[in-house]
Amino acid sequence: MNILDKIIEFKAREVAEKSSLVPTKLLERSIFFDSEVVSLRQYVTDPEKSGIIAEFKRKSPSKGLINGSAKPEKVSIGYMQAGASALSILTDQEFFGGSNDDLKTARRFNFCPILRKDFVLEEYQIIEAKSIGADAILLIAAALEPQKLKSLAYFAKSLGLEVLMEVHDADELDSCLCDGVDLVGVNNRNLKTFEVDIQTSIDLASSIPDSFVKVSESGLSKVDSLITLKNAGFEGYLIGENFMKTSRPEQAAYTFIKDFREALAKEKVNS
Numbered sequence: 001m002n003i004l005d006k007i008i009e010f011k012a013r014e015v016a017e018k019s020s021l022v023p024t025k026l027l028e029r030s031i032f033f034d035s036e037v038v039s040l041r042q043y044v045t046d047p048e049k050s051g052i053i054a055e056f057k058r059k060s061p062s063k064g065l066i067n068g069s070a071k072p073e074k075v076s077i078g079y080m081q082a083g084a085s086a087l088s089i090l091t092d093q094e095f096f097g098g099s100n101d102d103l104k105t106a107r108r109f110n111f112c113p114i115l116r117k118d119f120v121l122e123e124y125q126i127i128e129a130k131s132i133g134a135d136a137i138l139l140i141a142a143a144l145e146p147q148k149l150k151s152l153a154y155f156a157k158s159l160g161l162e163v164l165m166e167v168h169d170a171d172e173l174d175s176c177l178c179d180g181v182d183l184v185g186v187n188n189r190n191l192k193t194f195e196v197d198i199q200t201s202i203d204l205a206s207s208i209p210d211s212f213v214k215v216s217e218s219g220l221s222k223v224d225s226l227i228t229l230k231n232a233g234f235e236g237y238l239i240g241e242n243f244m245k246t247s248r249p250e251q252a253a254y255t256f257i258k259d260f261r262e263a264l265a266k267e268k269v270n271s
């Protein structure tokens, strides 16, 4: 059984348990439930912004512990001050050390789009995402049957949430793309083998129709890679570990975004 299968199996049990303990009626009473959604799509494509979706991630199955002491309030505020377009907050506890509280904390301190990073299998989790203050959810093609992914995407839309659909190859893209999706994320990391290669994004770029915002995810640590991705049509760049592995993720984001902006300015002058 690969790691993705393991996560899905665990998550299915977790959701079944949670939904029997906390009914959706209760989730719908949250103060966040009726608050307005901040558009991830809009912030990522805003030419004034960097396009970087900065992620709060304490650990991962591929890297183990990444940061054991980071505080979501400090890091999320710092990420946004550094010039990130949006936040991605891991809420999976078992495999990534995250929590719904991390996302709620980020929500309280920031006005910006927040992506709930988790393994969504059921509508229940989408209602939950809304109840903790998320603006967008992730739907992973490798974790869902195409019909299920599509129906979850439309359900998210019906709650006003935006959808980032994650793919790893052309088959996933072809079978899952639908207009319930707002952004398409190409994961450079194969969730089954953990191999990382930004060529995955480059290869898929031209197959993603222009009506979807293109986001490249994972393994991004070099400004040069972002420039290459931008030239290939990507407007969003999801970065976690490169910031989180340092003792001050917000400072790492600041330096990286500053360097990215300078490199872009240079490119403009030279072209």
Ligand SMILES: O=P(O)(O)OC[C@@H](O)[C@@H](O)c1c[nH]c2ccccc12
Pocket (backbone or CB within 6 Å): 055, 057, 117, 118, 140, 166, 187, 217, 218, 219, 220, 238, 239, 240, 241, 242
């Ligand atoms: O830490 P990285 O290599 O910068 O990657 C961030 C993000 O792309 C990664 O955390 C991620 C991409 N898709 C996921 C699905 C579930 C959990 C995590 C992820």
